[in-house]
Amino acid sequence: MSDSFREVTSVSWFGRIKRAVGGVIFGLMLIVLMVIGLFWNEGRAVQTARSLAEGSGAVVSVGADSVDTANDGKLVHVSGPVTADSGLADPDFGIAAQGLRLSRSVEMYQWKEESKSETTKKLGGGEETVTTYSYSKVWDDSQIDSSDFKKPDGHQNPPMEIHGRTFQIPEGKLVAFDLDTPVLDRIEGDKDYSLSADQSAAIKAAYTGTKPLSIVDGKIFLGNDNTTPALGDYRIGYELAPLGVISIIARQADSRFEPYQTQAGDALLMVDTGNVPAEKMFADAVSANTLITWLLRGAGLLLLTIGFALFLSPIGVILDVIPFLGSMARMGTGIIAFVLAILVGTVTIAIAWFWYRPLLALAILAAGVIAAVIVYRIGRSRRPAVPVVAPNPAAAA
Known part of the structure; x- marks a missing residue:
């Protein structure tokens, strides 16, 4: 066909x-x-711009070793290492890691439709369009609905049964301060997390599917042969945001951080990786706004x-x-x-x-x-x- x-x-x-x-x-x-x-x-x-200028003039840099209640309600700048009481785990595949966030990405081998059109104008004002539809098998991280294809016969995609998912610690510590979801969500620095052969046994023990499982190039492959994938095979990879030093500018509320509402209108809650001075964080925010x-x-x-x-x-x-x-x-x-x-x-x-x-x-x-x-x-x-x-x-x- x-x-x-x-x-x-x-x-x-x-x-x-x-x-x-x-x-x-x-x-x-x-x-x-x-x-x-x-x-x-x-x-x-x-x-x-006005909110950042207001915040830059009001921010107070404080140490992370202790919580000073005198700073409650103030805009503070804190830097320090993040720690977590619990680890991260993907129960579907038995993956365990230490960090802030573990992200699972899933790709399925499936049909994809592409179209290319050429339009010519005819004498009298009419128009004729020739559209060429082509079909190929590709890795894609979302379900491609083959029922919408111009020619679905022979190009049906199986349902995508495994999806991407993110596992994040519910709370962490910045020395004496507590970190909750609004702050943790803003921490970047996700890096590729390559799986090793040593993890193969734990992964296979947790996996409950019917497709053969193997570790290829640091990723999970579900299928018979990774060199010639078949329709419906899966490729699963991970990214990990590691524990490390971060810098925060936010309103201090006891031992936690909240958005700081400026008189200019914006609420400030800024998070950066590394030990970043408040001046640089505001300068970067001004550049981003521009x-x-x-x-x-x-x-x-x-x-x-x-x-x-x-x-x-x-x-x-x-x-x-x-x-x-x-x-x-x-x-x-x-x-x-x-x-x-x-x-x-x-x-x-x-x-x-x-x-x-x-x-x-x-x-x-x-x-x-x-x-x-x-x-x-x-x-x-x-x-x-x-x-x-x-x-x-x-x-x-």
């Missing part, structure tokens, strides 16, 4: 116009949402461009009666959509600046006006003087 096939579909000119009208409505909605999103992003950036702000600005401008392109799309479709004219129109509307997105996006950001940071915005505007006036006056002063011709007395006589 072939693992690929082609499907040809056609859309009339009137059908494309109807679809383009739907695109206009969606484009308008996208434009409105992106204007709101860009405005919100500027407010979010300002609130986070990066997120610019990424969201870029995404907003991109989606604005798409929104305006959809809004203008009927022009190209109407002119597709002659494909060449439609292509030229789409090129023009694409440029117009980009220009409109930049214009609307920058105006939205500027208005948001005046709304959220009026003093800074006015200062920048004033500086710009002053600079423009200075440049204008310098330009006028460098103009060559117009020579004045003295009257000729003889000519006057």
Whole structure:
């Protein structure tokens, strides 16, 4: 049975116009949402920046050896080694380890559908699309629903019976302080945890499935032959977040840590691996806020461009009666959509600046006006003087 096939579909000119009208409505909605999103992003950036500045001025670095009740309710910075009273275990496979968190990842060998489409425009405005569907077996960490395939016959996937799972210590200790889930969830540093042949006996004793089990390249393989996997075979790996030194900035509540609510609006609960000074943690948070702000600005401008392109799309479709004219129109509307997105996006950001940071915005505007006036006056002063011709007395006589 072939693992690929082609499907040809056609859309009339009137059908494309109807679809383009739907695109206009969606484009308008996208434009409105992106204007709101860009405005919100500027407010979010300002609130986070002010919250971090407030926290940086209020934070108190304390030792982890003892809990000082005088710091209750204050924003504190603590560094120290994390310890746990209990270990980690995956009972399904008898895996035991010491650390903060043990994560199990599961992949199943299964069918995957991929499609590739080529569209050509016909004289008269119609459109023909040739779609090629291909099928291959791949390792995937989620169940691929083969019933949604264009050609499910011969490509049925078995149900995925083993899934990924995370095992985390319920609580830990930071010397004299207690760590609960909100803090533990923020500790990063997960590393590959390679299984050894010495663990094979315990793993096989805990495993209750019917597929043959083996340890291959530090992972569990469920199947007959790992070199030629069969449909429904599994590959199971682990990651471990080890115990180690961490740094926390949070509100002290007795011996525990809670988010610190700033007057600016954000709640601060920051966790980093290693012995990191408070100044660096805040500097990293400021950098992250700046990066997120610019990424969201870029995404907003991109989606604005798409929104305006959809809004203008009927022009190209109407002119597709002659494909060449439609292509030229789409090129023009694409440029117009980009220009409109930049214009609307920058105006939205500027208005948001005046709304959220009026003093800074006015200062920048004033500086710009002053600079423009200075440049204008310098330009006028460098103009060559117009020579004045003295009257000729003889000519006057």
